[in-house]
Amino acid sequence: MTEQKATNVHWHDGEISREDRGRLLHQQGATLWFTGLSGSGKSTVAVALEEALYERGHLSYRLDGDNIRLGINKNLGFSAEDRTENIRRIGEIAKLFADASTIALTSFISPYRADRDQVRALHADANMPFIEVFVDCSLEEAEKRDPKGLYKKARAGEIKNFTGIDDPYEAPTAPEIHLHTDMMTLAEEVESVINYLEAQGFLAPAIAGA
Amino acid sequence: MTEQKATNVHWHDGEISREDRGRLLHQQGATLWFTGLSGSGKSTVAVALEEALYERGHLSYRLDGDNIRLGINKNLGFSAEDRTENIRRIGEIAKLFADASTIALTSFISPYRADRDQVRALHADANMPFIEVFVDCSLEEAEKRDPKGLYKKARAGEIKNFTGIDDPYEAPTAPEIHLHTDMMTLAEEVESVINYLEAQGFLAPAIAGA
Numbered sequence: 001m002t003e004q005k006a007t008n009v010h011w012h013d014g015e016i017s018r019e020d021r022g023r024l025l026h027q028q029g030a031t032l033w034f035t036g037l038s039g040s041g042k043s044t045v046a047v048a049l050e051e052a053l054y055e056r057g058h059l060s061y062r063l064d065g066d067n068i069r070l071g072i073n074k075n076l077g078f079s080a081e082d083r084t085e086n087i088r089r090i091g092e093i094a095k096l097f098a099d100a101s102t103i104a105l106t107s108f109i110s111p112y113r114a115d116r117d118q119v120r121a122l123h124a125d126a127n128m129p130f131i132e133v134f135v136d137c138s139l140e141e142a143e144k145r146d147p148k149g150l151y152k153k154a155r156a157g158e159i160k161n162f163t164g165i166d167d168p169y170e171a172p173t174a175p176e177i178h179l180h181t182d183m184m185t186l187a188e189e190v191e192s193v194i195n196y197l198e199a200q201g202f203l204a205p206a207i208a209g210a
Numbered sequence: 211m212t213e214q215k216a217t218n219v220h221w222h223d224g225e226i227s228r229e230d231r232g233r234l235l236h237q238q239g240a241t242l243w244f245t246g247l248s249g250s251g252k253s254t255v256a257v258a259l260e261e262a263l264y265e266r267g268h269l270s271y272r273l274d275g276d277n278i279r280l281g282i283n284k285n286l287g288f289s290a291e292d293r294t295e296n297i298r299r300i301g302e303i304a305k306l307f308a309d310a311s312t313i314a315l316t317s318f319i320s321p322y323r324a325d326r327d328q329v330r331a332l333h334a335d336a337n338m339p340f341i342e343v344f345v346d347c348s349l350e351e352a353e354k355r356d357p358k359g360l361y362k363k364a365r366a367g368e369i370k371n372f373t374g375i376d377d378p379y380e381a382p383t384a385p386e387i388h389l390h391t392d393m394m395t396l397a398e399e400v401e402s403v404i405n406y407l408e409a410q411g412f413l414a415p416a417i418a419g420a
Contacts, residue, residue: 015257016264024269047225054226059234059269061310071332072302075295085285092282093303100271102310122281 021101026204027058029098031091031123032193034107035116035172036135037164038150039142041181042107045135045189050105052190058203060103063090068108078161084115091119098128103202111163113170129202133193134175139164141182231311236414237268239308241301241333242403244317245326245382246345247374248360249352251391252317255345255399260315262400268413270313273300278318288371294325301329308338313412321373323380339412343403344385349374351392 022028032049034042046062053060073089076082087110097104110116116132123130142164143151154162161167172178177196179189197203232238242259244252256272263270283299286292297320307314320326326342333340352374353361364372371377382388387406389399407413 016260016270020264021269021271024264024267050226054230054234057234059231059310060226061231061306063306067306067309071305072299089282089299093306095281096271096273096277096303097307097310099277100269100307100310100312102312 018099018101025059025101027101027103028129028202029101029103030129030131030197030202031094031098031104031106031119032131032133033094033110033116033119034105034133034135035110035175036181037137037139037142037169038109038162039145039147040135040137041179041186041189042109042135044186045133045179045181045193046105046107048186048190049193052194053103053203056194056203058103059101060105061097063094063097063104063106065108068093084112084118087112087115088118091122094119095123095126095128098123099126103197109163109169111167111169113172116172129200131177131196132172132175133177133179134172135179135181136171137181228309228311235269235311237311237313238339238412239311239313240339240341240407240412241304241308241314241316241329242341242343243304243320243326243329244315244343244345245320245385246391247347247349247352247379248319248372249355249357250345250347251389251396251399252319252345254396255343255389255391255403256315256317258396258400259403262404263313263413266404266413268313269311270315271307273304273307273314273316275318278303294322294328297322297325298328301332304329305333305336305338308333309336313407319373319379321377321379323382326382339410341387341406342382342385343387343389344382345389345391346381347391 018029034046036042043064050060050062068090073086076086087108090106090108094104094106120130146152150159150162151165153159154165163169177193179192181189228239244256246252253274260270260272278300283296286296297318300316300318304314304316330340356362360369360372361375363369364375373379387403389402391399
């Protein structure tokens, strides 16, 4: 309608793709799905991993109870149906972050195999990397740590359907990464994940340094 | 338990913050909320803006019907309640992207002021930038364009509750950016948004280039 003014906007051919974003960030997006008992160390290793990635110049983003349960999932309760919907939504959001070429780190107990497999399937359907990280710790050790005093309350019957006490934890049968947090140091756990990401080509060597 | 092995992991003090991620990406995260009639040009300008940002070395990510309606919101229909929940979830997801220091571009008609204001409020509560972009186009022009043939169907009564025909579009009263797509070229629209982002300091000059 009006003539085109001189502008400093440069034009790119076609829509920006996942690969374009990956080139911009020198990394490939992926979902790292941390699963394990309460107190197993999921958030601890996710926080440490986020820092290690940052020090290497990589962008990651953590999805956890703080920003999910108080945000998009605040209208969900703890019925079986709502728990499944909780995990489904987290999976869909992680997938969007992976598509945005960000390394999404999710830390939720996610005790049911069917729920995790549903998230794996929706990533596979979109050709998006899904990396299940089993944060393995014996119930005895997790209960000994009991950082939030939840096991004590569950044993006292003050909390019902608590994973590991009166609700099952279905361990991953073939996780991409298996961490034994009652036998490894935090540094070893982080190194193990970083090594996996580098070996699989998610982190561009030029940025990853050494 | 085991001694700490030598590792190439560098440690950062404390959790990675929004500001840390912003430094990494040379930008500040924000939600750019495009609202307007069907056919007004929301997606067209969002796609062009994504390209312009990419050419400047900036990361943005588009949320639209393709990745939202077929993903996280596939369990929502078109009742009044579901439409509000649709916009709420999109707002929560955009907020997560803004927190991840990404420039989130949402393009949805989002016809109701109350829904948009709810998203604005949840960003304000988290001290997260929310930029409402009114993609303004006369109904006459939008209906003339009718890129998907939806106005024709709505006029024929084949689609009910179509915004602009038998459902209202509540125009923003104080949008941060006001584009008149029936009077501006696409390049002018993009330049207008880029100028706003630069003036507000969302894009670091060192990366933004000339």
